[in-house]
Structure formats: structure tokens, C-alpha cells
Amino acid sequence: xxxxxxxxxxxxxxxxxxxxxxxxxxxxxPPGVRRLWIxxxxxxxxxDLTVEFRPEQCLHCANPPCVPVCPTGASYQTKDxxxxxxxxxxxxxxxxxxxxxxxARYLHPAGYVDKCTFCQHRLEKGRLxxxxxxxxxxxxxxxxxxxxxxxxxxxxxxxxxxxxxxxxLGTKPKLFYLxxxxxxxxxxxxxxxxx
Amino acid sequence: xxxxYGLPNAGEFWHWTNTLHFILVGLAGGVAFLAALLHxxxxxxxxxxxxxxxxxxxxxxxxxWAESPARFRFTHVxxxxxxxxxxxxxxxxxxxxxxxxxxxxLHLNRGPKEALKRVFLVxxxxxxxxxxxxxxxxxNRPLWNALMLALFPITALALGLGLAILLxxxxxxxxxxxxxxxxxxxxxxxxxxxxxxxxxxFLEEGGIAYGLLLALGLGAFFGKGLxxxxxxxxxxxxxALLVLVGQWQGLGL
Numbered sequence: 288x289x290x291x292x293x294x295x296x297x298x299x300x301x302x303x304x305x306x307x308x309x310x311x312x313x314x315x316x317p318p319g320v321r322r323l324w325i326x327x328x329x330x331x332x333x334x335d336l337t338v339e340f341r342p343e344q345c346l347h348c349a350n351p352p353c354v355p356v357c358p359t360g361a362s363y364q365t366k367d368x369x370x371x372x373x374x375x376x377x378x379x380x381x382x383x384x385x386x387x388x389x390x391a392r393y394l395h396p397a398g399y400v401d402k403c404t405f406c407q408h409r410l411e412k413g414r415l416x417x418x419x420x421x422x423x424x425x426x427x428x429x430x431x432x433x434x435x436x437x438x439x440x441x442x443x444x445x446x447x448x449x450x451x452x453x454x455x456l457g458t459k460p461k462l463f464y465l466x467x468x469x470x471x472x473x474x475x476x477x478x479x480x481x482x
Numbered sequence: 483x484x485x486x487y488g489l490p491n492a493g494e495f496w497h498w499t500n501t502l503h504f505i506l507v508g509l510a511g512g513v514a515f516l517a518a519l520l521h522x523x524x525x526x527x528x529x530x531x532x533x534x535x536x537x538x539x540x541x542x543x544x545x546x547w548a549e550s551p552a553r554f555r556f557t558h559v560x561x562x563x564x565x566x567x568x569x570x571x572x573x574x575x576x577x578x579x580x581x582x583x584x585x586x587x588l589h590l591n592r593g594p595k596e597a598l599k600r601v602f603l604v605x606x607x608x609x610x611x612x613x614x615x616x617x618x619x620x621x622n623r624p625l626w627n628a629l630m631l632a633l634f635p636i637t638a639l640a641l642g643l644g645l646a647i648l649l650x651x652x653x654x655x656x657x658x659x660x661x662x663x664x665x666x667x668x669x670x671x672x673x674x675x676x677x678x679x680x681x682x683x684f685l686e687e688g689g690i691a692y693g694l695l696l697a698l699g700l701g702a703f704f705g706k707g708l709x710x711x712x713x714x715x716x717x718x719x720x721x722a723l724l725v726l727v728g729q730w731q732g733l734g735l
Contacts (some may be wrong), residue, residue, distance in 0.1 A: 299612075303734050310493075320491060321489075321490075321491065324489060324490050326490070326735075343490060343735075351546050352620075352621070352622065355566075355568035355569060355615075356568070356569050356570070356571070356575075356619060357569055358561055358564075358567065358569040358571040358572035359557065359560035359561055359566065359574060360560070360564045360566055361557075361560070361571075363548055375557065376560045376564075377552065377557060378550060378552050378557045378558050378560065378561065379550055379551040379552040380494045380550070380571055381496055381500070382569065382570075382571050382616065384491075384495040385495065385496070385616075385617075385620045385623065385729070386619070386622070387622070387661065388488075388622035388731070388734070388735075389735065390490040390491045390492045390731060390735070391490075391491070392491060393491040394551060396551075398551035398552040398553075398554075398555055399551075399555075413679075416729060446683070452735065453622070453734045453735065455734075456621060456622060456734075474552055475733060475734060475735065476732075476733040476734065476735055477679065477733035479733075
């Protein structure tokens with residue numbers, strides 16, 4: 288059974304938002320909500336300046352806090368590590384939205400919670416997620432973490448620096464950020480507030 | 483962050499309708515717990531309090547259904563067809579349902595009375611405790627810390643006892659003042675239980691309301707006729723404030 292993961296090389300991301308547009312189109316995400324967005328930050332003053340374009344989405348955590356709080360089992364984890372929502376079981380109580388540390392979930396106007404699925408419907412057909420396929424700089428890689436020949440395993444091995452969002456929470460995300468522009472790693476909102 | 487790139491789904495996810503549920507479930511759980519205790523003591527007021535509790539539970543369940551975006555999809559049936567003891571809301575659903583069922587049977591004088599009294603007591607305890615647990619499990623939201631586990635059940639009891647005073651039950655005055663006092667003491671300690679960032683956010687977003695609610699609660703110890711009203715507003719307001727302001731994700735992203 289594969290263990291799906293994604294990497295985003297921040298040294299290659301130019302913030303063009305093609306991934307966000309592809310996601311919207313592929314998954315018919317309604318206006319006003321999103322499965323994928325890009326956080327853009329400028330921190331510091333030249334020459335000590337950091338500009339970060341950071342695409343964010345569901346991280347398909349290995350230890351997802353959104354799954355155990357679901358009272359109906361609508362939020363679940365597949366054997367290949369995807370964290371999904373079954374709309375037929377979702378009561379839209381918002382417990383998973385509250386539990387997600389990454390603001391990755393939203394309430395779909397049709398009355399259920401929705402989020403990135405790593406384009407599971409495409410994976411079933413042997414295709415890559417839409418965001419990976421569409422990225423013009425090739426900053427995204429996707430594949431099986433346990434397969435050393437998969438693109439994701441290869442770039443993780445070669446990366447100079449690997450970070451995940453909010454590692455202190457112990458969620459073990461499976462979306463890895465490579466080569467963050469700051470030597471300190473991924474930027475945080477707390478830095479913006481103290482900048 | 484520019485809007486061109488799209489913003490994260492960081493807005494409020496629980497609105498005033500959900501806040502109303504957090505108040506009603508406290509009131510319903512508190513009154514149901516009092517009714518269960520009165521049943522165990524074979525007090526004559528037990529039947530009346532059970533009826534009030536049944537009304538409040540029904541009203542709360544109606545609010546939950548009416549505010550749910552899934553209200554016409556009838557997915558709520560899965561709450562009772564699946565087993566998810568790790569989820570506080572699953573416990574809450576069962577607590578409210580069993581409190582309604584056991585309370586209803588007690589009111590109608592049907593079924594094994596002694597067993598039903600105990601089921602009513604346990605179910606009402608679950609109903610008044612689960613909202614605090616549902617908030618405290620979110621370790622990512624710094625304003626919903628472990629103090630929620632105490633504040634929500636205690637304010638629920640204060641709400642139930644405040645309503646009992648309004649229903650001319652003199653015995654409720656002393657426990658009402660005790661639980662309200664304890665709730666206000668914990669609420670006063672609350673900002674000191676937060677990190678500096680979280681405290682600053684809480685006081686910036688809800689500082690004025692927080693101060694007013696504490697003052698109103700203290701007023702319940704001095705005003706006579708208004709005392710239960712002041713206590714009810716204070717306890718309900720504190721619950722609403724914590725739910726609304728507490729949705730803040732913190733500065734970790």
C-alpha cells in the first residue's frame with residue numbers, strides 16, 4: 288500500500304497561483320472558499336529580507352487531529368494515508384474545522400465539510416494531482432514515501448532543507464516544504480506581528 | 483498576504499447560532515442534572531423540573547438542527563449508527579438523546595424508575611460536560627485551553643440553578659451563588675492561563691465584553707431581585723464569548 292506525500296520546493300515557487308486555479312477548476316470548488324491558496328510574506332528589510340510564496344492545503348497528516356473529533360466517521364484516513372471526508376456522513380458540525388491547525392477545511396455550500404483530497408479521483412486513474420501536473424516551475428512532487436524511486440522520495444533525499452507546518456503539534460504532515468527561503472525555516476505569523 | 487492568491491479558510495466557522503447552542507445546551511444540561519438529582523431524592527419538584535429540562539433539550543436539538551447546513555440531508559442519523567467515543571460531539575449527541583429519553587419516560591411514569599433516574603443523571607452530566615471537552619480537544623486553538631473543561635460544566639450548573647431561582651425555588655440560591663462564584667473565579671484566572679500572544683488577542687477582541695460579564699456576575703451577589711438574571715446573563719455571556727473569540731488559530735502558521 289503506498290504512503291502518499293507531496294513536496295513543494297519553495298525555492299522554485301514563484302507564486303503564480305496556477306496550482307490554486309487548477310485546483311478550483313478540477314474540483315469545482317465554489318467561490319469564497321478554497322482547497323489550496325498561497326500565503327505570501329515579506330519579512331525584514333533589505334538586505335535581511337525574506338520573501339516567501341507558500342502554497343498551503345490539507346497536509347494529509349499521518350496523525351490528523353480532524354479525524355478522531357468527527358462524531359460520525361465522515362472524516363477518515365485511507366490505508367494509503369489520504370485524509371478524506373465522506374459527504375454522505377458529514378453533519379457539518381464543524382468539529383474537524385476547529386481541530387485542523389492549518390485552516391485547510393471549509394464548509395461547502397451544499398452542507399458538508401470539504402478539503403483537498405490530493406485529487407484522489409485522479410490518483411485512482413494513475414494521474415497526478417492537478418496542482419502537481421499544472422505547476423509551471425515543477426516545484427511540486429508527489430508520490431509514495433516508501434518507494435525510493437518515487438519523485439517525492441527523490442526530492443526529499445536531495446533537498447537542502449525540509450520543513451513542515453507547525454511541527455510542534457505532532458500531526459506529522461505529509462506535505463513537506465523544501466528549501467525555505469529563510470535560514471530559520473518557514474515563516475510564521477508571530478514573526479509578522481513582531482516585525 | 484494579497485487576496486489575489488486566495489486567503490486560507492481562516493474565518494469564523496461557528497457563528498451566533500452555534501453560540502446559542504452552547505448556551506442552550508448548558509441550560510438544558512444544568513436543568514436536567516438538577517431534575518435527575520431531585521428524582522433521586524424523590525422530591526416533588528422533580529416532575530416539573532424534568533418537564534422544563536425536556537423543553538430545553540428539545541429547543542436545543544431544534545436549534546442544532548435548524549442551524550445545521552446539513553439539516554435537509556438527514557446525515558445526523560450517523561451520530562447514532564456509528565461508534566466514535568473519541569469525539570466529544572458523539573458523546574454530546576448520546577447524552578442529550580438519552581437525557582431526553584430517560585427524562586421523558588420518568589415524566590410519563592413508564593419503565594424501570596430507579597434505573598431511569600441513574601441514566602438521566604449520567605446522561606445529563608455528559609450533556610453539561612461535553613461542550614467544554616469539544617473545545618479543549620483543539621490543541622491548535624490557544625484560547626480553548628484545559629480550563630474549558632471546568633468553566634463550561636460550572637457555568638452550565640450556574641445557568642440551571644439561576645433558572646431554578648427564577649422558577650421560585652428558594653433552595654437553589656446558595657448553590658447558585660457557589661457555582662456562579664466558582665465560575666467567576668475561574669473566568670478571572672482565565673487570562674493568566676493563556677500565553678502572552680493569546681492573552682493579548684483575547685483582551686483585544688473580547689476584553690470589554692469579558693470585563694462587563696465579570697462585573698454583571700459580581701452584581702448577582704448584591705442585587706436581590708435581579709440576581710438570577712445577572713448571573714444567567716454573565717454565565718451565558720462567558721460561554722458565548724469563549725466560543726466566539728476562541729476560534730482564533732494563533733500565530734503558528
